[in-house]
Amino acid sequence: MTGKPKVAVFKFASCDGCQLTLLDCEDELLALADAVEIAHFTEATRTSLPGPYDLALVEGSITTPEDAERIEQVRAQSKFLVVIGACATAGGIQALRNFGDVREFTQAVYARPDYISTLAHSTPIADHVPVDFELRGCPIDRGQLLEVITAFLAGRKPRIPDRSVCYECKARGLVCVTVAHGTPCLGPVTHAGCGAICPAFARGCFGCFGPARGANTPALIELLHQQGESPERIARFFHTFNAASPAFAKASQDAAAPEDMP
Amino acid sequence: MEPSTTARRAVITAEALDDVLIALTAAGYQPVGPVVRDSAIVLDALGSAADLPHGRGTETSPGHYRLRDRSDGAVFGHSTGPQSWKQYLHPARRKLWSADRDPASGDFAPEPVAEVPVRYAFVGVRPCDLAAIRILNRALRRDENAEGPFIVAVECGDPGATCFCASTGSGPGCTDSGEGYDLALTELTGSAGHRFLVTVGTARGASILDAVPHAAAPQSAVMTARRIVAEARGRMGRTLPDTDLRVLLARSAEAERWDDVASRCLACGNCTMVCPTCFCTSVEDTTDLTGDHAERWESWDSCFDIDYSYIHGGAVRTSAKSRYRQWLTHKFGTWHDQFGSSGCVGCGRCIAWCPVGIDVTEELAALDETIEPETAR
Structure with a gap:
């Protein structure tokens, strides 16, 4: 026993980009290794120590019956369970299957679809086990990940504001791409955290961090419509990495069928 | 109201704007003002008067902002942009203190951030923003007698469609009494050439004017400036309801x-x-x-x-x-x-x-x- 908190990183259905963010903490990596014991992190080391763990970082969504069982085991071994990224918090891009027929997809893609064992839906971790904190993003922000780990070490609440991207955009002194350029932008309904990367390059927000709390998507749909976007395109704006988050799933449905909107 | 006879006034050429910036820099100020960036007029450091938005105007409406070209070459022919002087007076993010734990005692003592205050010269402050600076200082309980940024105000000759300073009593002109500014400009682009009427608000404003080539202001220039402001007052894009x-x-x-x-x-x-x-x-x-x-x-x-x-x-x-x-x-x-x-x-x-x-x-x-x-x- 070293006395340091044991941290484990687990992967479910995902691209590995969010746990890679941990390795991307180059300047802070040594301090991090000093502060915690990395007990299980297969992307970084083949050393794997058994649980229980003080902090589990969980990436990815649940898409197979096996993973639905495995996440229960992870939860049982972990004092704190923090999920990271759009897959773990909303089901990820692979949750587009939730809007189609996964059986049909496997038959179209695989020579032997009977070898494939998969669930009809891709679901976030919180649909299966209690989660202590959800860190948003596709991928997550490096600074925010460090803040969550630091807050855990200090025993305080992470400072992760649940507000729109517009706050970060304006704080950076950027020019609003919607107002000044007429560019479609999901910033007003999207959870902050990226630092308004896309508006900084004169692009509209893609909604990588999912819906902000209380997002008024009907008002944004109306604006996108006024900007000349078709119902199909508006529905697609919401149909990305956070497609299955309740607010964006409803928005894409609302956008595709505008006559049903309130 | 008749032009005040007490306020000191002068006329400078459009080219002399550069001399104003040089004089401000020589006096130890960092000039900041309107510049074009990302299809908008934002505020940034001014290297020379060439950085200012010559001949660029703005077209605004609810939820809409576009730059447009102006045939008169006006430097301050735009209405307010996405930023304000707040970003300098009350920045979006500011460190208040930091502290390190003393390894021996385990205690820590906050150390204030050593801020070297920048002596800004705000160039092109609209009357509405003069009022905003006053209100912001009051809300932040700033000492009104402390030396603030040098302020070159510019009266509004072409209000935008979203402007309503006439309703709030904060524009489109500056007061003769020099409230809130060191120098106030009125841009004149008529047949007599591209010039600025300068009204001196403070002693430090006078010393900057003295360092710049200028001529006595003819009464005609003063009257033209009055007319420009009066006409701007009549062209407000919006009004507040006339009620308490x-x-x-x-x-x-x-x-x-x-x-x-x-x-x-x-x-x-x-x-x-x-x-x-x-x-x-x-x-x-x-x-x-x-x-x-x-x-x-x-x-x-x-x-x-x-x-x-x-x-x-x-x-x-x-x-x-x-x-x-x-x-x-x-x-x-x-x-x-x-x-x-x-x-x-x-x-x-x-x-x-x-x-x-x-x-x-x-x-x-x-x-x-x-x-x-x-x-x-």
Whole structure:
């Protein structure tokens, strides 16, 4: 026993980009290794120590019956369970299957679809086990990940504001791409955290961090419509990495069928 | 009102703007002012007068802002942009102190941030923004006698479609008494050539003017400047309802209009961040991975953020309706009780930079129309 908190990183259905963010903490990596014991992190080391763990970082969504069982085991071994990224918090891009027929997809893609064992839906971790904190993003922000780990070490609440991207955009002194350029932008309904990367390059927000709390998507749909976007395109704006988050799933449905909107 | 005979006035050529910037730099100021960036007029450091938006105007409407070319080559022929002087006077993020744990005792003592104050010269401050700086200083309890930035104000000759400073009494002209400025300019682009009428507001303003080639102001230039401002007053894009807004808002707490505006409001917070007088901040403490280093930061907050009203047990303004009502009621109503004036200066930024184009003048007019006359009295 070293006395340091044991941290484990687990992967479910995902691209590995969010746990890679941990390795991307180059300047802070040594301090991090000093502060915690990395007990299980297969992307970084083949050393794997058994649980229980003080902090589990969980990436990815649940898409197979096996993973639905495995996440229960992870939860049982972990004092704190923090999920990271759009897959773990909303089901990820692979949750587009939730809007189609996964059986049909496997038959179209695989020579032997009977070898494939998969669930009809891709679901976030919180649909299966209690989660202590959800860190948003596709991928997550490096600074925010460090803040969550630091807050855990200090025993305080992470400072992760649940507000729109517009706050970060304006704080950076950027020019609003919607107002000044007429560019479609999901910033007003999207959870902050990226630092308004896309508006900084004169692009509209893609909604990588999912819906902000209380997002008024009907008002944004109306604006996108006024900007000349078709119902199909508006529905697609919401149909990305956070497609299955309740607010964006409803928005894409609302956008595709505008006559049903309130 | 007749032009004052006491204010010192002069005329400078358009080319002499560069001499003004040189004189300001020589006097130890860092000039900042309007420049074109990303298809908008923003505020940034000025290297020379060539950085200013010569011949660029603006076209604004609710939720809409575009640059346009001007045939008259005016330097200050634009209305307010997405930024305000707030970003210099009250930055979006500021470190208040940092602290390191003493390894021996385990204690820590906060050390204030050693700030080297920049001596700014704000070039091109609109009358609405002069009023905003005054209101912001009052809200932040800044010492009014402390030496502030050098201010080169510019009277408005071409208000935008979202402007309503005539309704708030904060423009489009400057006062002769030199309130809020060191030098005030009026841009003259007529047949007599591209010139500026300069009105001196302070002694340090006079010393800058003395360092710049200038001529005595003919009465005709003074009268032309008066006419430009008077005509601008008549061309305001918007007006506030002609009623006591404090009374209107105090009686409108239960108005149905709040539901209507809440259905359109994104609650994104843009209006509060572009507002030159919205001053709210939150203060956050951070720690590093070792736990031995802590910092305290102040950053812009907004009444549109649900966590802004978070108190023990939860947020008290969870609906967008309650948050919009809070903002409008404070800005135009209870601000008077708190700070002795309205919080609005009629710059129109919140109208232009609201992505969905919510217009405060329209919302106030709608409240004014729907409130029962007998209860409004």
